[in-house]
Amino acid sequence: MTDSLCWRIKTHLQWTGWLQYIPNVTAVLLSFLLACLGGLVAGQVLFCPLALLSCLLLLILVFDLCTVKCGLRPWEPSPARCDDLDAFDLMRKRRSCRSFQARSLSTADLGELMECVQHETDPSRLLGSCPIRLDYVAAPLTVWPVVGGHEFLVAIAPREYSREAVIDVGRCLQKAVLHATRMGLATCWIGPGADHESVMKHLGDRFNPSNDHIICICAVGYSSNYIPASIRLIQRVQRNRMPLSALFFAGPCLQEPLAVHLHPWSQYGRCYEVCQWSPSSFNGQPIRCVGTASGKRFDFYTATQSRFYAPVALGIWLANWETGCAALGIRGRFQMLTQQERAIKGVRWLSDDSPRYDVSWLADDK
Template sequence: MSSNLQNIKQRISVRAYADQPLPAGARAELEAFMAGISHGPFGTPLRFRFLDESGVSRAEQRRLGTYGMITGDRYYLAGAVRIGGADAELDYGYCLERIILQATGLGLGTCWLAGSLNRDTFAQKMALQGNEIIPAVSPVGIPAELKRLGIILAQNLMQVRKRREFGNLFFDGQAGQPLSLTAAGPWAAALEAVRAAPSASNKQPWRVIKSGPDFHVCLEADPLYNRAFKSFSVQRLDIGIALCHFELAASELGLPGGWHDVQPQPATGKLTYIKTWRPA
């Protein structure tokens, strides 16, 4: 099993899967990992399921709302959460990314899907209760072929190059003041892990302000984009992914600490304050 930092670097969006079952060991390990998640890091109750669609018809696959965008999909990683709590989207994004990175470490392909899915169909398969919703899912499987995988890897490298510059995402002391790699010191690799995180439409809405020893994570929101998702904030989901990457990277780098809600909230300019990482 590879390390979290390796998984973060190797994770790519796979949209074409081989028409074959998952290795039994990999599937069992992934299902056991998912079963161990009942709450997010900020306390929101969650539940995740491994959905096996290998026996359904092509017509049934179309009902998932991903047919055409995703091909060869037999299996899905899906979850449910009750939206309403302040941290619900953060917890869901964090935990589904943990599962996706676990799948990456097992040599499996995944792809975040928040817009292109039929939530009614997934709701039936998850047997949603009360005010639960499914913010996002991911297909999981063996990438279609090595040649195709090579194309995907090349595309992923191009996508990494499309990431915003380090100093456009991470600030020194105040919003808008670029943080240099030198000033980031030992935390630079954890911030690079955030920079590598996937986000809806590659909008990269996270911003981080280094203030003394603390790192204030903020959201640069796109209100019009968020309104397209009526029941939840897709960009807070993205922030949950970023929080996951930062914490996993910091832990692996031997940089202990934890998330805090700082009161009074720090000055963040036009950015929306989310959480603060405070080194131990």
């Protein structure tokens, strides 16, 4: 009963937008308690600095509540476009935005973004055969930890599970995210932090529970500089990434790191880097890649058994990989190969718990 009550309280605070302020409140109360105890033990020697710290933390909390929760903030300008950046710098520039301005996208920005969405979700551009949608919703959906988000792209796949469709969701939505970044817009991928009941409510007749399945959503809009202190801390922690040696390998056993700085793999340059910095749920980085000796084929694996978040993360990797290859002038295509076509023999350790192969990238012959 206690666990159930705690969970309900946590969920209520999360969906009402108060959970991100609990760490601030806890820090204020704890520092004030320590100041009182320090005053009793050592007098003003401990009380004064701890009381000062408590007041500082209280000011930060009040500032966050006023500017973020209550929206009492100065006007913020629209960000500039990033048309001068090359593909790699653009992908590295993109960050998950946790706080958005209250104003909506301009008609021109929304039109350009949705034109990109329609282009990327065209059936002829998908890897799989199942259609997917990226529906635009202008409503304050119940999400966490994003604050101020009121415009979203909702990724919808068929109700009947198709792994290829989930991969296509990640790939197509990431292409739209990259275009939004070039436009100067802010974005934030949201998976488990979205209340699907809220999403379905605002989709209305566009969502059919019998045929549709919500994979994830992406907040989009103009970024705000006013972010709760606790979320700023989360962002700093999530900036860590695994080294390339733990992501790219020279064989299907995923033991020997790929020598990405040696020929022929070095020709792919920063493609490795932009995949390394691809977003993923909880920053889990569940994707692995095997480069063949010829440097003309790369096999992509998912390292977890997740049916949704890992394939979405893979789709994001694929979008960044092909965008990078296109920028380098390296033509190629994605194709799902059999184990025989990949010439994998005698790899006995492959099991249900092992990394799962999904798709390969094949470079065109020059």
